[in-house]
Amino acid sequence: MHQHILALYNSAKKQQKLIIGLMSGTSLDGLDVALCKMSGNGMNTQIELLAFETVDYDDDYKQKIKTVFAKRDCDLELVTLLNPWIGVLHGKIVNQCLAKWQLGAKDIDVIASHGQTIYHCPKSQHQHADFKHGTLQIGDSDHLAVTTGITTIGDFRQKHIAAGGEGAPLAVYGDYLFFTSPAENRILLNMGGIANLTYLPKSADPEAVFSSDIGPGNTIMDAYIQRFFTPLHYDRDSLVANQGSINQRLLDALCENTFFALGFPKTTGPEVFNLQYLATAQAASETTHLSHFDVMATLNRFSAQVIANAINQCSVNLSNVQVYASGGGIHNPLLMKHILALCPQLDEIKNTQALGINPDAKEAVLFAILANECLAGEKQRFGNQTQGIPNITMGKISFAD
Numbered sequence: 001m002h003q004h005i006l007a008l009y010n011s012a013k014k015q016q017k018l019i020i021g022l023m024s025g026t027s028l029d030g031l032d033v034a035l036c037k038m039s040g041n042g043m044n045t046q047i048e049l050l051a052f053e054t055v056d057y058d059d060d061y062k063q064k065i066k067t068v069f070a071k072r073d074c075d076l077e078l079v080t081l082l083n084p085w086i087g088v089l090h091g092k093i094v095n096q097c098l099a100k101w102q103l104g105a106k107d108i109d110v111i112a113s114h115g116q117t118i119y120h121c122p123k124s125q126h127q128h129a130d131f132k133h134g135t136l137q138i139g140d141s142d143h144l145a146v147t148t149g150i151t152t153i154g155d156f157r158q159k160h161i162a163a164g165g166e167g168a169p170l171a172v173y174g175d176y177l178f179f180t181s182p183a184e185n186r187i188l189l190n191m192g193g194i195a196n197l198t199y200l201p202k203s204a205d206p207e208a209v210f211s212s213d214i215g216p217g218n219t220i221m222d223a224y225i226q227r228f229f230t231p232l233h234y235d236r237d238s239l240v241a242n243q244g245s246i247n248q249r250l251l252d253a254l255c256e257n258t259f260f261a262l263g264f265p266k267t268t269g270p271e272v273f274n275l276q277y278l279a280t281a282q283a284a285s286e287t288t289h290l291s292h293f294d295v296m297a298t299l300n301r302f303s304a305q306v307i308a309n310a311i312n313q314c315s316v317n318l319s320n321v322q323v324y325a326s327g328g329g330i331h332n333p334l335l336m337k338h339i340l341a342l343c344p345q346l347d348e349i350k351n352t353q354a355l356g357i358n359p360d361a362k363e364a365v366l367f368a369i370l371a372n373e374c375l376a377g378e379k380q381r382f383g384n385q386t387q388g389i390p391n392i393t394m395g396k397i398s399f400a401d
């Protein structure tokens with residue numbers, strides 16, 4: 001037996017494993033690195049988040065990725081070069097974190113690497129008869145494995161598409177295994193660049209679980225700030241949006257899109273929700289004259305409205321629903337205030353810290369759970385195939401040598 005197969009076999013049998021989850025999301029802000037102590041699998045999954053870092057990307061990284069990110073036309077040579085470059089860069093970041101945590105490569109069972117999404121196009125978006133859903137993450141796992149000396153599990157989304165899903169959201173798998181509770185119906189809401197949610201019934205009935213992208217979280221607000229408030233990258237503490245007023249005509253135009261009429265599950269990305277999307281809505285509503293502050297106030301409300309609509313749609317006819325939020329959007333006070341105001345049935349929106357997981361680390365932790373399932377999982381029912389949740393394990397394995 002090959003030494004790495006044996007090592008994986010031994011890891012899979014271990015009572016406790018150390019898995020590093022890596023997430024680099026659509027906001028391009030940095031790499032989230034979550035050191036997870038994991039035991040069990042399936043519904044018995046236990047996680048202790050031992051350490052967490054977001055290692056900010058420098059401007060050079062952001063510029064390089066933005067050249068190809070969510071672009072239909074781009075330089076294929078650059079994509080080819082970025083794929084290993086990001087893998088190596090992520091590997092070096094892991095090495096820095098390990099040094100800081102005083103751990104060595106041998107202490108870690110596996111790395112779970114999401115990679116960097118550069119394009120996502122479900123069929124509802126590309127509408128090409130010859131093709132099914134498509135998604136592309138770069139930051140090759142072989143390069144991560146060689147750079148760190150740690151077996152790396154990556155490229156999680158392709159299996160999901162191969163088995164009938166859209167390649168996202170994958171959060172539902174980890175959410176179901178770790179956050180399901182007989183005490184209450186739960187909505188796990190993540191607000192990164194794109195917002196998504198998972199509904200977890202207290203019955204734990206896989207048939208009733210569902211998950212979907214919702215629409216923009218921070219992505220259009222971030223793009224607007226980066227364009228008009230250089231050198232800011234986002235509207236920290238809603239300082240800009242707070243200075244403007246919501247323009248109802250622009251808000252209505254922003255809400256006019258076929259994506260919102262689609263039922264759950266559905267997925268999207270900055271390929272759709274971007275500055276061009278805003279420009280089209282401004283032209284349609286004759287609001288091109290608005291101040292930057294009013295545009296930001298309206299964009300903030302737009303995100304809140306689509307998020308609140310999704311929560312309300314999920315929780316109709318249900319009592320005892322608690323929402324647990326995560327992702328960078330929880331730090332945007334105006335966004336949180338609007339969402340709560342638009343969901344009158346909710347007394348509060350908690351965050352996943354109340355369930356023991358740092359809300360900024362949640363997505364990275366979720367990929368660690370997917371890797372744990374790839375390694376130690378058994379046949380598990382997660383959800384209903386027609387709800388875009390095929391019963392599969394995900395991830396491709398890269399050895400270090």
Ligand SMILES: Nc1ncnc2c1ncn2[C@@H]1O[C@H](COP(=O)(O)OP(=O)(O)OP(=O)(O)O)[C@@H](O)[C@H]1O
Nearest residue numbers: 025026027192193194218234236237327328331332
């Ligand atoms: N203090 C803050 N005030 C306002 N917004 C904030 C604050 N902190 C973070 N954010 C927002 O959160 C974003 C980052 O969120 P997060 O890291 O969850 O995104 P992501 O993981 O890249 O996205 P996705 O989940 O779509 O892949 C920032 O770009 C910013 O818009």
Ligand SMILES: CC(=O)N[C@H]1[C@@H]2OC[C@@H](O2)[C@@H](O)[C@@H]1O[C@H](C)C(=O)O
Nearest residue numbers: 117120168169170171194196213363
């Ligand atoms: C293709 C892609 O990278 N999608 C991301 C993105 O960011 C949020 C939302 O859109 C979600 O669908 C997904 O990430 C999370 C981790 C998921 O798959 O659950």
